[in-house]
Amino acid sequence: MTVSPEIITESRVDRARLRRLPFLTAVALVVALAVTVAVAFGSLIAPHDPDAQDLILGASGRSAEHWLGTDDLGRDVFSRMIVGARAALLGPLVVAFVTLVIGAPLGLMAGFYGGRVDGAISRGADLIWALPALLVAIVVLGVVDGGYWLTVAVIAFLSLPHMIRLSRSATLVQARLPYIDAVRALGLSGPRIMSRHVFPNVSPTVVATVLLDFVGALIVFSSLAFLGIGFEPGSADWGTMLASGKELLFINPWLLIGPGIAIVLTAASVTLLGDWAYERLSERDA
């Protein structure tokens, strides 16, 4: 992934802080920031109009004008990659958000209340987990013929068990400690104890899990797009680009390599950041 000019200035401002980061984490942070900028301002920073066709040029290899070449309709691959970040990452972002605001509270409740509440939530989570996510998504979306947002909803639903399980087990550890008993003895309500006392102490696990769920969803979305499910053909999206690139492999391999690298690099960076965040947040209490 190429680093856009904005990112370099940003990292220079933060250099003092970045220097204390482990090297790989710093790299991951730069990648994540670059991707974030692409999601936010995609069409503004892309050197070409991603949909502008140049049928005379057609598919071509790398050149000074087109850094990563063009596809069969003569569209600039680099620009389409930048703009495609939004379609590729918006879904995973929403999925991660849903696991945070629905999955984490469910896990907290299961761990905190135990008994029947735990039974209901955990068995439900187990049931969802038993479903093969990608297969279910393909079937549902194939039958209903829904658009992008139905895809997001299905993936989000299927991603919940992971967060529920991990936040539940982190809660079980905390709920056993005397400081929780002490506030129960003060007569605080369950929701208040969970939000004010349990959640801050399980947040390292929750944050790391949110980032992992984001990565998982990114892979699932890219796979679906590659298969042509949930995305319109021809849309600028990393997975769709991958699919169309395989036919032009020998004319412009960058149509395949570019989006591929973008997916791998984003996934790896976010995973690394998750590890780092978990360690940093856990350190705070040590």
Added chain:
Amino acid sequence: MSAVSLSTPSSAERSRQDGSSLVVEGLSVTATGAQDTTRRTLVREISFSLEPGATLALVGESGSGKSMTARAILGLLPQNVRATGSARLEDIEIVGARERELRRLRGARLSLLLQDPFTMLNPLQSAFDTVAESLPRSVRRDRPRARDEVERRLLEVGVDPTLAGRRYPFQLSGGMRQRVALAASLAKDPQVLIADEPTTALDVTTQRDILELLAQLQRTRGMSLLLITHDLAVAFSVCDQVLVLYAGSTLEHGPSAVLADEPAHPYTAMLRASSPPANHFVERLEAIPGTVPAADSVANQCAFAERCNWARPICSATYTVAQPVGEGHASACIRVDEIRPELRRLGEAAVGEVRRAATSLGSASALLEVHDLSKSYRTVSLVGKSREVEAVRGVSFRIDAGESLGLVGESGSGKTSIARCILGLSAPEAGRIRLEGTDITDYRALSRTELAQVRASVQIVFQDPYASLNPRLRIGSVLAEAVQARGVKRLDTASEVAELLQLVGLSKDYASRRPRALSGGERQRVAIARALAIQPLLLVCDEPVASLDVSVQAQILELLRDIRRQRSTSMLFITHDLAVVRQMTERVIVLYAGEIVEEGSTADVLDAPQHPYTQRLLASRLD
């Protein structure tokens, strides 16, 4: 001739000629930071020598460096920690030795016995395998011989090999585990056994047995014993010599009998005076003010100066190694000659107190009535039947308004289960609990107003001050939340938080700190303040000083007594320590295996115990 010689170079020289087994000279331990720029002193220039068959105790509180010293002697320091100076076993230098040499020493000539019998044994190894693994290789190879040898070793520590040999750690009691661990650490017949807090995790009666076993094995085998403990009484009962460590410095070093009767350092004297006696009530407990400093912050001064009643400016400006003050007796106090008579008087005052019971502040009206309470726990197992453990069986008692009741028992006696039932943190199977006439047996059955009233009437202070505060909240928020739980408006809490901090002896600026920045004693003060914020009628104290440093315990006990004097709060005082019961309660209940075996006024029960178990508890005390 005393077994351990004084740590001046000349005497160390002499003892080496006598064939002394372990000589430590000027041993310092420092921790290096990640960048190798910051160095923190953990132990400073400790010297002693241990002749064959001698016993020496290193006594110190947390952060004194006693465990680090032991690890340095075994060459088992953590990665970023280094030792300088010298520790020799006969003619082998341990400091700086290579791992290969150290491995030849460990187990065979120097052996280590650790504190926690729950984690130091491999859970997948039976008692038999644990000992067998530690035998010398030549014996281990010969199977029949190894079996005989293991059986002999187990018998030596009082474990029946046919009954317990095939058991796994989870099937053994704490005392049995410690015996198995002892057999394993003695399997190669070491010359020196280093025992690091070997009885701290054990019950009082078990502690006595293990200490006696340790002393007996040391005598019959003629091996040297280096005992590491935080408890002066344990040190005096087992060892001929005691070395008192404090924040990394050696404060006093001498024969046990001399240290017990005529301590030559204010710290030793105050530690003796501040440990509450079990045989009589003391009007005012002599508490040592302040908390134990980090070794590094007092590296260039007398480590105890900040907390010492006799400190002069010069004490905070000079560092001295212990100087001889008598036959085989050294003290690091530079004013020892001037203050010695006063130190002696401090010891006498503690002994000469009148024998009398705590005055009862109680009135006749019952605040809490517990009737025929039973509580059991079910353990669920993946295969086989789930088992039910009865923690409390038919326990009845009452606490009157303003009264303080002691609940004494060892681990597993059910005392904490009773506390949790009273607070509604768990529900009893059978029985009745009434608080001010309200039936609180089942908290879930209470109406909203009843629940609010009950919550405002009873509060708890837990044992572990490190886990009883939310690590993410500032002290001010912790207390403000407790004040608000009483129904006070959010805006009015600040002044009350300051008052609460003052009540427990902390300054206002603690409100902005996080638990991490507080010592154990300070955390326990905050936990007490939180419990008091709601102005409860009954305060349940579940072993409130058991996890604290010895020099801090008296402070907390005195604070709790102050609170009773000021607010006449009733207390249910849960403890395993009879001395604490004597000082804190008017009446006492003795629990054994979930049942009450004896009850009565504290003075009667402790002076003339009727039940064999109470008698055994009293006989197990070391002072």
